[in-house]
Amino acid sequence: MTAGPSGGVTSWLVFDYGQVISLPQPPDTMAAMAAIAAVPPTTFTDGYWRHRLAYDAGCPAEQYWSQVVGRPLSAADPLVAELDLADIASWSHLNPRTVALIDDLAHDGHGLALLSNAPASLAATIDAADWAAVLHHRLFSCRLGLTKPDPAIFAELLRQLGAPATEVTFVDDRPENCQAATDAGLTALLYPQVPTPSRR
Template sequence: MTGRPSGAVRDWLVFDYGQVISLPQPPAAVAAMAELAGLPQATFDEGYWRHRDAYDAGWPADRYWSHVVGRPLPADDPLVAELDRADIASWSQLNPRTVELVTDLAADGHGLALLSNAPASIATAIDAADWAGVFHHRLFSCRLALIKPDPAIFAALLHRLGAPAHRVTFVDDRPENVQAAAEAGLTALRYPDVPLPTRR
């Protein structure tokens, strides 16, 4: 989505998705994925995270899950679709506090954007969600072929917003992403220690 909100927007609030808009993955959901993959929990976890940056940067699902399970999976293998659905569900539990905050900020006329490291399946699910409509721009690593904390992703964000860095406040839960955003000139805040404006 690339449209601008009505009226001139001078300042932007940009939110991460995982563990900011969404809650952390439930352990039971991760355990269910390990069971689907037929792997011990520790083995699954190691593969899931070791290859996640590449997946977030644009790897197709079959390539990612092949690396996770340790054997080739063709794109039409039902296991790929099952793991993808389970993965999406594991990241789909929303943080009601943050959702209420961004809804109120949008109602008050703030310019809002989302910048998330996410694979294509999760990006598509977010785009289809009703709550995501409050964001005037939604940028995902899989579509940019860039992942946080690469400085280039913040340059891409500023280009999309058409705003100078000092007009942009960025909120993320990971210290390395907050630091990279600050080094790019954005006002960078770590969630949940965020003194954000409340609705007037």
């Protein structure tokens, strides 16, 4: 297992998804989705990120995409499904280094979990992925109604793991999320700093 802040052992390793397990979105992502929506790329990009946290917290897809494109869309509008599929695809390029690490950690018997800000459509895709089967817990902001770095999401993580904070190591690419985890008593590693599997 990995060493905790005082040299002890942590029994859970918890990974973020975006830009940790997945690679960053391809550079042409926003332009491609903006073209689908017939919206200027700068307008689309601004709306995409401005409203993203609410989407990750469980906002319905049609509401989110309506805000992004600047016009009302119904749940049945084909554009909602098309943008959702393009969005999922943009976050589905896996980081082979991290996936291999997770496989190694699973082989070594570590407790593994995922804690990610993600909308419902992406969460469902991750749940169905073969690589995710080794994760004992998969916690998503859309299902919790909480987003990182809210301290409450780390309290809920610990509740679901059934573990004290001193037995949990958390890996994320955002400093503010790592700081919130540290404030909650977890050991936090800023990606690409990652735990190393033990070798028997």
